[in-house]
Amino acid sequence: MKRSYLHLILTALIFLSVSQLSGQSFNRINSTKTIMETKDVHYRYIKANGLNIFYREAGPKDAPVVLLLHGYPTSSFMFRNLIPVLSEKYHVIAPDLPGFGYSDAPPQDQFEYTFDNLTKTMQSFIDELALKRFAVYVFDYGAPVGFRLMLANPEKITGIISQNGNAYEQGLSTGWNPIQKYWQDPSAENRDALKDFVALKTTQFQYFEGVSDPSLIAPETYTLDQHFLDRPGNVDIQLDLLKDYRTNVALYPGFQSYFRKYKPQLLAVWGSEDPYFLPAGAEGYKKDNPNAKVKFYKTGHFALETHVKEIGTDILAFLAKLPE
Template identity: 55%
Template sequence: MTISYKYQQVGKVNVFYREAGPKNAPVLLLLHGFPSSSHMFRDLIPQLAGTYRVIAPDLPGFGYTQAPPRGEFDYSFDNLAAVVDEFTQALSLNKYALYVFDYGAPTGYRLAMAHPERVTAIISQNGNAYLDGFSDQWTAWEEYWRNPSAETREACRVTLSADVIENWQYRTGADSTRLGPDGYMLDIALMSRPGAEEIQLDLILDYRSNLDRYPEFQAYFRKYQPPLLAVWGRHDPAFIPAGAEAYKRDLPAAHVHLLDTGHFALETHCSEIAQMIRSFLEQHL
């Protein structure tokens, strides 16, 4: 299966994306999380592209997407969603299933609320939409949200370090014999680019806006009842399994699967997740 690597200009943002699969097949839009990029889907795309048109963009501030510097572009979740919205329109994606992970969840759910008629199904892989899903490891971020200052901003900078990316985000709860270095090494390299940390600290501050919108996301679920698969690494140090189970409150028919791995579940359980996605989408698309 051939994967194409392309750019799509969206206003001031030149969006890098990966695409594979038949042009006339149902679309699956993959939205990555922090601190990764569409590279996290490198193994999943070939497993789904035989049946689906799979498209995975890099969000502004991540990966290879070319976006303006701070001051010329407001790095907020509203703007991430707006760019993805315009990106889907530029590609004439009128119907699509969403795969959302981490930051991709609040980005994708904004998109779903704006265009509920376009969303055919949702796969949430450690993508939170409920307060139930938060672990007790958010102290520095929560203090920054409550009291934005130079001091609290600086306290969050360790979140962006190579050690935290590799050992906390990738290795926690994962089988080290199944975890290759490619994902976290690329994330670390991209995070070290000039200006990257300040963009990420802006997004960390704006993450509080997602919690404010959780009731809206949940109201969208209740009203539109999109088919939803929650597939979760049960040892995620940030988003705990209760966040996956919580979807059933608003979507009683939701499928929930907990895997014996961590936050970046695709790094260790890609084949298992791909099979779950194929089975789920065959039922609903």
Template identity: 50%
Template structure:
């Protein structure tokens, strides 16, 4: 397999792991293992940690990231949960087939993740959805409500209130994807400046956010063929607001236990979008954090503790 990055760049992207002292008191860091399997005609990469017979938590990433965003969270939860984090096709270490060979749509991403979980013999699971992970995960929930044990929502939208004026260029692109608009969207959302902005806007301490985050994401985005792939998904994101009523109906009918952890300074997915979940999920727990889009980068430990308490309360953990 062709290496994704040069050895020098790969070495520069080594990130510190969370020490046992930094983890919640009940958790000890666990080994995260890395696998690639063929799913839905694509070589799909995923990370996995925790006991095979433990309740499952599936972590779904967004743009411009990959399962790399969960690298420090997984060891903190894997002492009593089986944690699985895939890279979608065209992201991270998964293959990036051409659009002629793979339909880059949110419907297809959901099918691919569904088939991965079936291949791994995962019959019931909780979902952590972030950014793109929300429309992928909520499609799974609507298709298989009996499989969903709980939801953890982190800066992922299911309500119009979460989408402000920052979305206006994309709304125009959804309506009329001209070459000029494609170029504008690529400059705004697929450039190094944009990727860095995703990580730094709204954080308390920019100096605490490692630059390797956006350097790795951008190195992967800059691979040949990735621009067209990402533009197709950005255009297909326009299919998601029309699904919001169906997702909201799922929330109202099934009332899955839900934890909402939200970087309140995120200009992409606004805080009112987090509060809107409470209309349909009145028993959900909502916690805001004084940070931006990638809340785990600045508030990993309190969010991990919140997830652990929530999962222990609503999903019976493995006890040895």
């Protein structure tokens, strides 16, 4: 009788132990699954302004949103190493602009390639995704698009990260001289003179110039960019955007006025050896906005290719202080 009673107690204890371990294992599996799903990068399309816009998305859906806007001649692919860093705590969204990457690139007679129209498409994009509040990371061409969005949606912007995203004339290097000549005289001769700007040698130049260790530049970066640049009709698309870039410079005073009025939390993370956008462009933010912080990295235009860990760490520290 005693043995039978003891056997029942031991059996019950073993069952409870196994149940607890199974529950813990199940919880661990579920927890791991949640973490993995959070870190996954999803590749999606959405209709915006009548176009199929490709975008990368990662991170918790209920976390603060960070919108990443790429520049020339690249796409959201430039953020492939930054997205995993940010998406552990933030909901990260990185679209390809029209005419770039995997988004639609309609011919010129079907879409006007101006920065106003790129912005119109991105406005439709954020409206379609119902983005109410977000921090915006702007780079190169992404800056005039992001700053136009900023002017139109001041209530949505929680903070600004500018990575070689210019808003000051003193930030333009002499590399812009041939382009400015085209602005002043948009002749066929001056337009043709800019065709080298979309050639492979120039794409590679943008990646390698100012970089102390060229072995850090992944070859698929400039190879993929050039693949899209070489699509039929794309040369004229890009030349149209180069011509229209003058409208961005004309808007610089408006952008600066916004910085003075709203004093947004702003972090400028800048490749100091950029051949197109000089450090003076980064310093300009501090003149208009007491909440602007500037950090330089000794690298070139595509600073994320060589300094993603440092830049990612600085961005996380910045985002942690933003309002939701």
